[in-house]
Amino acid sequence: MPFARIAPRLLSGFFFFAAAAPLLAQQGAGRGAPSFWDALVRPRPLAMMILGLLAMVLLLTKTMRNGIKVPFLLLSTFLFGVAANLPVDTFKVFSMHPSPICAVTKPLIFGFRVPMFALGAVILFLTLVGPKLFCGWVCPVGAAQELIAMLADKLRIRRIKWNFTFTQAVRIGVFLLFVFLSMTAVHHVIRDGNKVAVSIYDSVNAFHGFKIEPHPSFWAGFLNYLPFVLTIALAFKTYRPYCYLVCPIGLFTNALEQVSLFRVSLKKPACNDCGDCVEKSPCPTVPEILKGSVLRPDCFSCTVCVNSCREQKALSFGVKRSYGIPTKLR
Numbered sequence: 001m002p003f004a005r006i007a008p009r010l011l012s013g014f015f016f017f018a019a020a021a022p023l024l025a026q027q028g029a030g031r032g033a034p035s036f037w038d039a040l041v042r043p044r045p046l047a048m049m050i051l052g053l054l055a056m057v058l059l060l061t062k063t064m065r066n067g068i069k070v071p072f073l074l075l076s077t078f079l080f081g082v083a084a085n086l087p088v089d090t091f092k093v094f095s096m097h098p099s100p101i102c103a104v105t106k107p108l109i110f111g112f113r114v115p116m117f118a119l120g121a122v123i124l125f126l127t128l129v130g131p132k133l134f135c136g137w138v139c140p141v142g143a144a145q146e147l148i149a150m151l152a153d154k155l156r157i158r159r160i161k162w163n164f165t166f167t168q169a170v171r172i173g174v175f176l177l178f179v180f181l182s183m184t185a186v187h188h189v190i191r192d193g194n195k196v197a198v199s200i201y202d203s204v205n206a207f208h209g210f211k212i213e214p215h216p217s218f219w220a221g222f223l224n225y226l227p228f229v230l231t232i233a234l235a236f237k238t239y240r241p242y243c244y245l246v247c248p249i250g251l252f253t254n255a256l257e258q259v260s261l262f263r264v265s266l267k268k269p270a271c272n273d274c275g276d277c278v279e280k281s282p283c284p285t286v287p288e289i290l291k292g293s294v295l296r297p298d299c300f301s302c303t304v305c306v307n308s309c310r311e312q313k314a315l316s317f318g319v320k321r322s323y324g325i326p327t328k329l330r
């Protein structure tokens, strides 16, 4: 991979963050809140950043095989999902608060808070570097669904591939409903005599399934865990149902991954059109990669398509070739 090709992109990314840093660093100043940088180097966002970048290295060096993939995904599920529930002080720093969904949606209701901003920056950075590195390798809900998908394959359970236009329409519809209901505070609670908008994502937040805590009633507990339980059950029948149908981060990162530095790329001359990658892959993305589409459905860098083309080596993780400018328009 020629360094000269990726250096300008790395530099532009660096300058973007460097330019934003002074503004971000002031967030929370004077209110007793941590600065952006303090929040960013806390154990949870820092560990997320390290694991995401480690995944990228393993993908680029072609060492992300199942023997590494499974422990990697189990580690993300444990650290960012389960650990904070254990009665061990060391793990309290991995608390689910703010959940990734809250980090990217609650600022619309309550304004920017530094910890949300820091988590949002981790998601943004990891998505701009590689193919949905946060969703693919760090997010505990994503990791749990990926593990279920692997288990379903082992058990030879036939999965349904959704049409991407349909899932994207549902995901956008949920987000627009959230924006409308939150901005108008139609969906609200009364606190201290004031109307306070409530996020509709609170009712469908699968991340809450990882928080083991008492609930005021059986029904409150049931509704809290339902999105997570449904996600896990559906993940046996379709790939990452929560990511494709509901999660707002899935929606944002799908927009961002179109300009990410690294992605699955195709060496057209090496492809013999055998169709193995399309058949074995769980996602709706591979046909679009083969067609050379400018806009792609979500790629969670699961490695299935790349590994299914071992002989021809037509697919690999590499630097995006036509960065920003479709080859045909050049």
Ligand code: SF4
Pocket: 100, 134, 135, 136, 139, 140, 141, 142, 143, 242, 243, 244, 247, 248, 249, 250, 251
């Ligand atoms: S789309 Fe949402 S649930 Fe899925 S991996 Fe990304 S952040 Fe996690």
Ligand code: SF4
Pocket: 264, 281, 282, 283, 284, 285, 286, 298, 299, 300, 301, 302, 303, 304, 305, 306
């Ligand atoms: S099969 Fe290929 S295109 Fe689909 S999610 Fe996995 S790595 Fe991405």
